Amino acid sequence: MELLPAPLPSVLPRPHQFPPQPASRPRHGRLQEPIMAFAQAPPLAFPLQEARSSSQAPRHSTRPPAQEPRIHSPPGLSLRSEPRIVSDTKLITMHSCAGRLVDARKVFDGMARRDLLSWSAMIGAYAIRGMYSEVIALAVTMVREGVIPDRFLITRILQACAYTEDLELGMAMHSLAIRKGFMGRVRDVPVGNSVLAMYVKCGELGRARRVFEKMRQRDLGTWNSMIFGCCRSNEWEEARRLLDDMRSEGTEPGVVTWNTLISSYARSGDLDVAMELLEQMEESGVAPDVVTWTSLVSAFVHSDRGDEALQCFIRMRLAGVEPNGMTIASAISACASLRLLSQGMELHCHAIKVGSVNNVLSGNSLVDMYAKCGEIVAAMRIFNEIPEKDIFSWNSMVAGYAQAGYCGKAYELFCKMESLGVRRNVITWNIMISGYIRNGDDERAFELFQMMESCGVKRDTASWNILIAGSVHNGHLDRALRIFRQMQALLVRPDYITILSIIPAFANLVAAWKVREIHACIFHHNLEMDGKIENALIHAYSKSGDLAGACAVFDRHSSRNTISWNCIILAHLLHGSPNEALDRFCQMKQEGVLPDHTTLTAVIKAYGLKGKVSEAKGIFYNMTHDYNITPDLDHYVAMVDLLGRLGRLEEAYELIDEMPLIPNLAIWEALLTAATVHGNVRLANLAARELLSIESSDPRIQRLVYNLQDLAGKFVDLPQTMLSNKGRELEEVDSCSVEIKNKVYLFSTGDNFVLERTVAELKLIMIQIGISKLNISNGIPDVEEEEEELSAIHCEKLAIAFAISNSPPFRTIRIIKNVRMCRHCHTFAKLVSEKYKRQILIKDSNCLHKFKGGKCSCEDYW
DSSP: OOOOSOOOTTOSOOGGGSOOOGGGOOOSSOSHHHHHHHHHSOOOOOOHHHHHHHHOOOTTOOSOOOSSOOOOOOTTOOGGGHHHHHHHHHHHHHHHHTTOHHHHHHHHHHOSSOOHHHHHHHHHHHHHTTOHHHHHHHHHHHHHTTOOOOHHHHHHHHHHHHHHTOHHHHHHHHHHHHHTTOSSSGGGHHHHHHHHHHHHHTTOHHHHHHHHHHOSOOOHHHHHHHHHHHHHTTOHHHHHHHHHHHHHTTOOOOHHHHHHHHHHHHHHTOHHHHHHHHHHHHHTTOOOOHHHHHHHHHHHHHTTOHHHHHHHHHHHHHTTOOOOHHHHHHHHHHHHHHTOHHHHHHHHHHHHHHTOTTSHHHHHHHHHHHHHTTOHHHHHHHHHHOSSOOHHHHHHHHHHHHHTTOHHHHHHHHHHHHHTTOOOOHHHHHHHHHHHHHTTOHHHHHHHHHHHHHTTOOOOHHHHHHHHHHHHHTTOHHHHHHHHHHHHHTTOOOOHHHHHHHGGGGOSGGGHHHHHHHHHHHHHTTOTTSHHHHHHHHHHHHHTTOHHHHHHHHHTOSSOOHHHHHHHHHHHHHTTOHHHHHHHHHHHHHTTOOOOHHHHHHHHHHHHHHTOHHHHHHHHHHHHHHHOOOOOHHHHHHHHHHHHHTTOHHHHHHHHHHOSSOOOHHHHHHHHHHHHHTTOHHHHHHHHHHHHHHOTTOHHHHHHHHHHHHHHTTOSOOOHHHHHTHHHHTTSOOEEEEEETTEEEEEETTOTTSOHHHHHHHHHHHHHHOGGGGGOOOSOOOSSSOOOBTTBOOHHHHHHHHHHHHSOTTSOEEEEESSOOOHHHHHHHHHHHHHTTOOEEEEOSSOEEEEETTEETTTTOO
């Protein structure tokens, strides 16, 4: 042990660590001097008779029998006072065994002289009851009075140093143990273990490791302390290596060893390794106890893996292990997260049976479970039955009312807390803000947000996250960005929830610069390593028209999963790159990542864009056998779109007719689009009728049917209500947004306030590209918009003209349109991209159109 002969003046606890003891006032001087003096002095020579009489411990003493003389009377102690010391020591022991510590301390403080046995009795009484601060105070006073502890008392003091994390006194006891020779022999293993545990608890793993390496003899406690220290310092591989080493040295790990490893991995979130260790534990013949199972159940709940938490709970019950209150509470929380009311009620009955239902932990879990399952009355009944409600009880009940939409009742409880002396914390305020904003009362939510700090509650990151996520959910995207920027201005550090909440607000063409801004913020706060954030970035870059940015994020992705691959495959599809999408699918399989139903839907669409029917059918008809995935409506929509795109309309209709599922809007819309493009009036009429029967009031469907009537005459019988409302239903404003120099401009069809300059520029552009080309008829009607009137120029043409004259020639034009483009505007955009050498991105309600060099990524089919 590399310990210096130790100046120890600073090992004394600070004055505030323990109360002063009047009867045992410490002398002036340094602790080092009495320690050194007693360590170097020769042993005292007492007559055998006297030594025996004074060293006999009472039979009921809790001190283990010593194998060495335990009498170290201070010089000058009269032998005639020995019987008084012995009787007082016995009295201290009697009072402490009866639980009368105050009386024991009175006797101890009233003693004129105190020997080692007296100090051991008093210190032992405190140590057994876990009163470690008192142990520390007495130990310091004892040494100052010239009484040096023996091996057994050093062990108790070291234990107190470990629990109070008093490193300085612990190091002093370690030094004393070395000088007294308590560290080198086999019988000194308890002292070595105490030193090791003290260093581990004080966070000094390096010192603990040096003690461990110098120990000649190690028992199970030695290995457990060292493994615990490694787990506490997150040195997982070292902990596993120690487990192997202890086995190789002939020490089999016990239940404490396994629990230390399993609970540490579980708390860190590495639950797969924790379950692997559980299997090893059972294979080694050690039965998991309630601590093992509770740590696993609780960890699965906190990782939002409630189903696996319940599986662990069931395994525990099948193994005959009785759950404790913590286990039951965790299992109830799992039922709450999964909204499993019946299973939660079973656990409620079990909690009543074992008597833990009145426990505040179980009560809080039950309130949360019933509230989340919609049983707000039952939740309130449990809440009222909790005898000693804590802040979590109140928060659970307030959250229950808020989640159920009863914000008024939630606010009543919110106010009642303060009147009953329960101080509302930041979680309480966040619950109320979230409840109001979820129910559409943004004004009240912002009012509470402003009140927090004036009521003495500091906002946390979650408070800002609630406002950002709520604003995005309610469609206030610009406000979400303003809140995010205000949050940064106040130096509130965003977390991954902040980023995941705000990224969807900018997953569109006119927010490309905002996506880059968010990405820079992620870099700044070192958040990009989170897999969910990387997946969200891939999606956002793709939707904003930056396929290269999406690919760059994906290629740097450190933990790609199925969702990551789906994002990048769909990104290539969105940008009209089916070959790259299929290449990514091949890479995905090579890396051993299993596709899901979203992946296979995208692959079928990619084959459809390439016109490869046989390959698409191979995926569609073999997915159950190859991937254990049953075709759903999305797969059928993809197949109908593929067959319709290639003109195989009868085959597409047969597929719809034979499918085991009820066709939805997407399937009939795909058939209607294909029949319209290929001029099949009969199937178009049939698809239109089906669409009207499913949702006749949808304006988008009405547009499709009206335009079909322009093609097929009176073959489509429209309901009388639609005919009478035709002039009004389609009066909704068609609008589009265009991004110019990081600013967004809005244009509307038929807008009387459009700048005359923009209209003049549009006419000039149409002359330059050749207006006659726009009049070439291909027999295809407008899919979404009605025929363009001179007085109602379609908004995307105005947006293109405005962008041509107000942005650099190398800048991509980005437009978002709220309805599907018509053929005239589609042709216009192609001709402009060819004439002006500009790339134009237009996202309508159905497709992302990428115009470049006179061609569109949709290949004129949308």
